[in-house]
Amino acid sequence: MGGAGEHYVIIGNGVAGNRAAEVLRDGDPEARVTIVSDESQPFYYRHLLRDLVTGAVGEDRLGVRPLSWWSDRRIRLRLGQRVQRIDFGAKTIYLAHREKLGYTRLVVCAGSKPRVPETLWASRAHLTVMKTIEDARALRDRFGDVRHVLIAGGDMVSVRTAAAFLLAGRKVTFLVDRDAFWPIEPGPEQRAELAAALRSRGAEVIEDDAVVAVEPVGDARVVALKSGRTVRCDVAGAFFGLVPDIDFLAGSGLDLERGVLVDEHLRTSVEGVWAAGDCAQVYNPDLRNWWVSVGWGNAERLGEVAARNVLGDAVRATGPAESVLRCDGVVVATRWWVDLP
Numbered sequence: 001m002g003g004a005g006e007h008y009v010i011i012g013n014g015v016a017g018n019r020a021a022e023v024l025r026d027g028d029p030e031a032r033v034t035i036v037s038d039e040s041q042p043f044y045y046r047h048l049l050r051d052l053v054t055g056a057v058g059e060d061r062l063g064v065r066p067l068s069w070w071s072d073r074r075i076r077l078r079l080g081q082r083v084q085r086i087d088f089g090a091k092t093i094y095l096a097h098r099e100k101l102g103y104t105r106l107v108v109c110a111g112s113k114p115r116v117p118e119t120l121w122a123s124r125a126h127l128t129v130m131k132t133i134e135d136a137r138a139l140r141d142r143f144g145d146v147r148h149v150l151i152a153g154g155d156m157v158s159v160r161t162a163a164a165f166l167l168a169g170r171k172v173t174f175l176v177d178r179d180a181f182w183p184i185e186p187g188p189e190q191r192a193e194l195a196a197a198l199r200s201r202g203a204e205v206i207e208d209d210a211v212v213a214v215e216p217v218g219d220a221r222v223v224a225l226k227s228g229r230t231v232r233c234d235v236a237g238a239f240f241g242l243v244p245d246i247d248f249l250a251g252s253g254l255d256l257e258r259g260v261l262v263d264e265h266l267r268t269s270v271e272g273v274w275a276a277g278d279c280a281q282v283y284n285p286d287l288r289n290w291w292v293s294v295g296w297g298n299a300e301r302l303g304e305v306a307a308r309n310v311l312g313d314a315v316r317a318t319g320p321a322e323s324v325l326r327c328d329g330v331v332v333a334t335r336w337w338v339d340l341p
Ligand SMILES: Cc1cc2nc3c(=O)[nH]c(=O)nc-3n(C[C@H](O)[C@H](O)[C@H](O)COP(=O)(O)OP(=O)(O)OC[C@H]3O[C@@H](n4cnc5c(N)ncnc54)[C@H](O)[C@@H]3O)c2cc1C
Pocket: 011, 012, 013, 014, 015, 016, 017, 036, 037, 038, 039, 046, 047, 048, 049, 050, 081, 082, 083, 084, 109, 110, 111, 112, 130, 131, 132, 157, 245, 248, 276, 277, 278, 279, 294, 295, 296, 297, 299, 336, 337, 338, 339, 340
């Protein structure tokens, strides 16, 4: 096993995929290692996207490492290439631009996507989400004309984004949605604390209400709330957490639920295929349950565990201890999120 005949392919150019590639390269110097990602931007810090929008940082600050990092390690980066489907029997990946790519072992690190509640699917086109550098660029390019942002949700990304927008002098209306805090698990006291912290920073906070529809009016958005109230704003942001981005794997033969189902060694239901990071739903034998875990540090750890097991180890992906961190003045209990500078 391993050596020149081996071709490790990793789907995803995020923290899980890059850590997996690094471990595979270190452990098997002769093998081919390829990362495929539909994003055109090399590995970047997603937590800085809010600062890219406001202009607090430029794109030069987002990159995690220079391009030479991959070439020095002979890791082939295939950017801007979307995996459309995988034939696991033939160990072949079909790319959207009609190229085929063979592999000997595959690590799926496809990450997550913003969750938009079903009730808002009809309004999806008029809602702003922030997952990729493309999302952030689109908002940055019109941010000069943005005066008022409505943030619906309450996930970790929303709190930091609200703080950045307030700092940039924008009016922020924060609609605290009680179902949207995932991956945080706040009680009523924490929700009250969140609301108080946001108010103290100058945000208008709406509690016990929910968005039912968003309509465009010119460049503005009119947001209809359950209470009958409407809010007119320039940007209506949906921040309801992140969920595994696995639609492209539907019908592929991999066992899927909320994420790609893997055992504690991150093996999927298909021989020779592992999954790691936000897209994985990992079995915890102590809890006898599968967990999706969204967060940078955890994705990095899972990428490492998957790669070590690809190389023949038998490392278990044990769940990280529940931790408490302070997020812009709000104390939250979270299992997986880490405070990034
Ligand atoms: C705005 C924002 C702020 C955040 N802030 C923090 C924070 O402060 N602390 C923290 O702990 N976490 C934070 N996170 C979460 C953290 O970024 C994620 O947990 C982490 O990026 C997950 O890494 P990953 O490698 O699993 O997936 P991702 O980073 O999502 O990368 C997956 C990659 O796979 C690609 N991909 C998906 N499907 C395909 C396909 N079919 N073909 C080809 N490529 C595909 C995607 O385009 C993407 O490039 C933040 C996330 C966001 C969006």
